[in-house]
Amino acid sequence: MESGMMKTIVMAAATAGLLALSPALAQAADAEKGEAVYQKRCLQCHGDEGDGLGPAADYLNPPPRDFTLGLYKFISSAFDADLPNDADLLRMINDGMPGTAMPGWSDILSETEIQDVIAYIKTFAELEGAPEGQVDFGTQVQSSPESIAAGDKLFHDGERCSECHGVAGKGDAVKKLKNDNGERTWPRNLTKPWTYRASADPKDIYTRISAGIPTTQMPSFADPKSKKKLSVEERWHVANYVAALAKTGKVVRPENTVIQASRVEGELPGSPDDAAWDLAPPSTFFMVPQIVGKERFFKTANDTVSVRALYNDAKVALHLEWDDRTKSIPGDDKAKSIADEDLGEDAIAVQLPTTIPAGMEKPYFLMGNSVKPVNLWRWSSGTTEAPESVAILDAMGINEQEARDATAAGLTAKGSYKDGTWRVVMTRPLTTEAVDKDLQFEEGRFVPIAFFAWDGSNSEVGTASAMTTWYWLLLKPSTGAKPMIAGIIVAILIGGLLFWWGRSAAARVASEGTSGGDA
Ligand code: HEC
Ligand code: HEC
Numbered sequence: 001m002e003s004g005m006m007k008t009i010v011m012a013a014a015t016a017g018l019l020a021l022s023p024a025l026a027q028a029a030d031a032e033k034g035e036a037v038y039q040k041r042c043l044q045c046h047g048d049e050g051d052g053l054g055p056a057a058d059y060l061n062p063p064p065r066d067f068t069l070g071l072y073k074f075i076s077s078a079f080d081a082d083l084p085n086d087a088d089l090l091r092m093i094n095d096g097m098p099g100t101a102m103p104g105w106s107d108i109l110s111e112t113e114i115q116d117v118i119a120y121i122k123t124f125a126e127l128e129g130a131p132e133g134q135v136d137f138g139t140q141v142q143s144s145p146e147s148i149a150a151g152d153k154l155f156h157d158g159e160r161c162s163e164c165h166g167v168a169g170k171g172d173a174v175k176k177l178k179n180d181n182g183e184r185t186w187p188r189n190l191t192k193p194w195t196y197r198a199s200a201d202p203k204d205i206y207t208r209i210s211a212g213i214p215t216t217q218m219p220s221f222a223d224p225k226s227k228k229k230l231s232v233e234e235r236w237h238v239a240n241y242v243a244a245l246a247k248t249g250k251v252v253r254p255e256n257t258v259i260q261a262s263r264v265e266g267e268l269p270g271s272p273d274d275a276a277w278d279l280a281p282p283s284t285f286f287m288v289p290q291i292v293g294k295e296r297f298f299k300t301a302n303d304t305v306s307v308r309a310l311y312n313d314a315k316v317a318l319h320l321e322w323d324d325r326t327k328s329i330p331g332d333d334k335a336k337s338i339a340d341e342d343l344g345e346d347a348i349a350v351q352l353p354t355t356i357p358a359g360m361e362k363p364y365f366l367m368g369n370s371v372k373p374v375n376l377w378r379w380s381s382g383t384t385e386a387p388e389s390v391a392i393l394d395a396m397g398i399n400e401q402e403a404r405d406a407t408a409a410g411l412t413a414k415g416s417y418k419d420g421t422w423r424v425v426m427t428r429p430l431t432t433e434a435v436d437k438d439l440q441f442e443e444g445r446f447v448p449i450a451f452f453a454w455d456g457s458n459s460e461v462g463t464a465s466a467m468t469t470w471y472w473l474l475l476k477p478s479t480g481a482k483p484m485i486a487g488i489i490v491a492i493l494i495g496g497l498l499f500w501w502g503r504s505a506a507a508r509v510a511s512e513g514t515s516g517g518d519a
Helices: 002-028 031-041 086-095 111-123 145-159 202-211 232-245 275-279 333-338 485-503 505-514
Strands: 258-263 283-286 304-311 315-323 347-353 374-380 389-395 401-405 412-418 421-429 446-454 471-475
Touching (some): 031 111, 086 111, 145 232, 202 232, 258 283, 275 304, 304 446, 304 471, 315 347, 347 421, 374 412, 374 421, 389 412
Parallel strands (some): 258 304, 258 471
Antiparallel strands (some): 283 304, 304 315, 315 421, 347 374, 347 446, 389 401, 446 471
């Protein structure tokens, strides 16, 4: 939050400075020079004609902005002004747009170059001058439990915001939304602050509620014609509520690469909603689109998974939790109405090696190979005809899998979906009879573990999935044995690299898309 606030303060200063300077800048900015910058840096995504149809566009979700419309999303001008402020564009170009492929350019382009390119992109829609009206901020209402409670009520009253953002704010699709170009759009999962294009600071949220998000169905709540309009004070309450909501999501801690399973006496919690799970600390990992093996898939919906683990003298249980905006049950009419073209089952898989490696060596992360095969425990959400199910896949690569009955290995799974979140528990005996096929768990040993997830409403099936890289699962010894410090240090080092890998995936998607590779 600190840095978010800093960012906002710096931004506010920048905005004030720029607005004051704008007549001078309008003269200084040079659209012709901006064109050169655009050709070099922006065209791959935004297209030669500024229509958002650059060569990389097919791989990007959300799609690059179509500048010929002259409409911008993250604006601080009034909802009925026809123009953005230059400062709004400057900010998005400087900082980039988290959760999208739009990179930040502040390290690459000088401020003058950015101003020139702003002047140039405005020519695609012949935008001129400055907007007439600005968002009215009135007097900011500081956050407090009372303000948050008032905002909570306004958020849900008449489904003002929950209509799109869901009861718990997780963006679980209640209905199908489209942008002005007819492309599918999704409301934000407000509990994931790293996906806010601007920020989850109350002032930014207030700005969005007031100005709306042009080109999308997110309306302005300052518009006096709106049946659901809000006063200045009410908008601050809602902003404080949403800012608080943004703090409730699970946080990815890149230094945390080890899922620690505690030993419990007696039964393991078999239900995903059992309160006993609250005692096990969650480890949350980023998931990235599977773009390594064929068929590649770029537009996955799920971006994180949280994992908890417990074990007893006989079994190990994994609790997997991830936000999925759609409950995808083939055969279900409501699920079909929200789904993209094809409706498949939601699914999650845990990937394990078939034996605990002696050192730090792990199988190939993408479902192993013939030298080092892997096991996948794959749970599927079921259809209206068939209940949820779990299978074991013996895999030697992404296109080399054989499904096997999970019951022989004693693997069971149970899932539950509520307000945009799936929770699934998988339980297996520590040891099985198929010693050459199934991993045999041992206390105190680091076991490589990775995850795959499929959103069935987003046409994700087979190789089209979201995935993590390898992490570690450790059954913490209850007594005696010391944890393997060296192992943990190595895991942290590797984890740092992998974190970088995850974060830069979006950037890579774009460059692969433009390099004219074998996509
Ligand atoms: C790798 C692809 C990519 C590149 C390169 C790229 N953009 Fe974008 N840009 C996007 C995407 C995707 C969006 C839409 C994000 C969204 O709708 O939330 C976007 C949105 C924008 C917006 C809209 C901001 C708003 O509030 O609506 C501006 C302005 C913009 N880009 C400017 C630029 C400029 C200038 C450059 C070159 C210096 C550039 N972009 C390069 C992908 C890219
Ligand atoms: C009709 C549907 C709809 C309604 C109603 C709606 N939103 Fe949204 N909202 C969206 C969509 C769609 C987006 C994603 C826009 C995009 O970036 O493409 C969004 C995005 C947002 C964002 C993200 C801003 C950012 O920086 O990324 C916030 C915050 C938000 N909405 C808050 C609210 C609040 C608060 C309300 C109620 C006062 C509300 N929304 C009502 C559809 C809606």
